[in-house]
Amino acid sequence: MKIRNLEDLFVAELRDIYHAEKQLLKALPRMARASGSGELRNAFQEHLEQTQHQVERLEDVFAELDQKAKGKTCEAMEGLVAEGKDVINNAVEPDARDAGLIASAQKVEHYEIASYGCLVSWAEQLGHQRAVELLKQTLAEEKAADQKLTELAERRTNREAQQGDGQAGERPAEQPRLQQPEPGHEFNDETHAAEEEIAEREPAGAPDM
């Protein structure tokens, strides 16, 4: 769509984030299944439920504007989701994989915080008061989710430090690893599916980074 004014830009950005949120509805269950720790898995599941509400809120905003709720491909989120798959594909050690999943999720949250921050500001300028209220609720949720991920990352780091007898990153060989997938946790099948999907996306001869 042509962007002739702030109202058009507002609608274009709404379509971008609507598509981004829809991508996350698919990505979050995969990230939850790949999590080695129960608390990280719960955090992803919780955020999945929030994301469903966020999609509904965006539909309410479209309705307020008398616009049809429709998405426009969010390439940024496609890239972030692809990198998240890469972590699942390549991180074979549960602690490292969890650290990578947290990092992937925080990149997503920061993208969303930037998008919703702009949307709130533009809605205020345009006088769309109901949209301001709805978008502010989502912005607050994204900030809280980011904060939660920071706390989980810090707890992980502290556990690592204790486990390594004060030396982060070191773990005695005879000591059992933390955060093994729990019994009945269907990580392997899903991972193989994700690996195949990733393999198809990678161009032949791409450097292994």
Ligand SMILES: [Fe+2]
């Ligand atoms: Fe979101």
